[in-house]
Amino acid sequence: MRWEDYRRSSNVVNRRGEGGRSFGGGGGMVGLMLLRAIFSRFGIVGVVVAVGAFFLLSQMGVNPLGSSGGQSVRGGEGGTSPYDAEIDAILATTEDVWTEQFQANGLGDYPEPTLNLFAGGVQTQGCGFANAAVGPFYCPGGQQVYLDTSFFEQLDRQLGAPGDFARAYVIAHEVGHHVQTVTGISQQVSQMQARTGERSGADSAQVRMELMADCFAGVWANNAQRLDGFTLEEGDIQEGLRAAQAIGDDALQRKSQGRVVPDSFTHGTSEQRQRWLSVGYRSGDMRACDTLSAQDL
Numbered sequence: 001m002r003w004e005d006y007r008r009s010s011n012v013v014n015r016r017g018e019g020g021r022s023f024g025g026g027g028g029m030v031g032l033m034l035l036r037a038i039f040s041r042f043g044i045v046g047v048v049v050a051v052g053a054f055f056l057l058s059q060m061g062v063n064p065l066g067s068s069g070g071q072s073v074r075g076g077e078g079g080t081s082p083y084d085a086e087i088d089a090i091l092a093t094t095e096d097v098w099t100e101q102f103q104a105n106g107l108g109d110y111p112e113p114t115l116n117l118f119a120g121g122v123q124t125q126g127c128g129f130a131n132a133a134v135g136p137f138y139c140p141g142g143q144q145v146y147l148d149t150s151f152f153e154q155l156d157r158q159l160g161a162p163g164d165f166a167r168a169y170v171i172a173h174e175v176g177h178h179v180q181t182v183t184g185i186s187q188q189v190s191q192m193q194a195r196t197g198e199r200s201g202a203d204s205a206q207v208r209m210e211l212m213a214d215c216f217a218g219v220w221a222n223n224a225q226r227l228d229g230f231t232l233e234e235g236d237i238q239e240g241l242r243a244a245q246a247i248g249d250d251a252l253q254r255k256s257q258g259r260v261v262p263d264s265f266t267h268g269t270s271e272q273r274q275r276w277l278s279v280g281y282r283s284g285d286m287r288a289c290d291t292l293s294a295q296d297l
């Protein structure tokens with residue numbers, strides 16, 4: 001994948017300074033170690049002075065531990081990752097592809113989602129507090145994607161799905177959920193789920209929605225390769241398929257619990273995820289992604 005010459009999205013917000021690093025999180029550890037060091041050197045008076053100074057500085061809006069209060073945007077004090085530039089460029093390609101797709105399908109203007117980078121945990125807009133363990137996700141409330149880039153390390157090292165296109169597929173899949181939300185598909189499905197009470201299962205609406213997001217990721221890839229300044233390279237699609245394989249419900253269940261329980265599927269099997277990613281990629285047309293009425297998944 002070549003994305004370096006592509007524009008960067010302005011919708012990425014770096015919130016790594018919150019949650020995982022705030023005082024009480026990772027910063028709490030640093031603070032505790034600092035206080036212990038002060039205590040051993042200056043005794044309890046030193047600690048009282050240090051704590052007083054901390055609160056004084058906090059009141060003034062300065063975080064004495066250096067991590068930001070959460071308003072920091074890209075490149076701020078929230079910490080960075082080697083993937084940040086790539087994420088900015090990929091999100092920009094999704095914006096341009098979906099703007100085009102929405103126009104072509106008479107869906108009006110594409111409302112661009114925000115992508116929040118976080119580390120450890122994050123307070124979401126509408127989906128409560130989320131821990132990085134849940135993996136990347138989309139929260140429809142605020143139309144926001146949340147991503148802890150440690151998932152990319154996991155994808156590479158634990159799931160055996162390395163590569164820039166594997167990472168791009170993850171982002172494009174979450175953006176796919178955004179597309180489902182702003183087109184009203186998610187709402188219809190939620191109402192249906194509320195009636196049936198069904199939340200998982202090999203043939204559930206939940207799985208069908210996830211496979212549609214995979215298909216939308218394929219639609220993105222097909223159209224993105226026509227954008228100026230963005231190129232797919234040999235092996236990219238294979239990287240995506242390998243990732244789709246790695247995060248299939250059957251593969252994950254086999255890995256974590258040694259057996260496969262189709263009734264608890266939420267995202268579809270490896271084979272299904274690969275198939276729908278391919279359907280989207282081959283067609284480049286979001287109308288090909290109608291997993292809700294597909295007979296065969």
Ligand SMILES: [Zn+2]
Nearest residue numbers: 173177210213
């Ligand atoms: Zn999903």
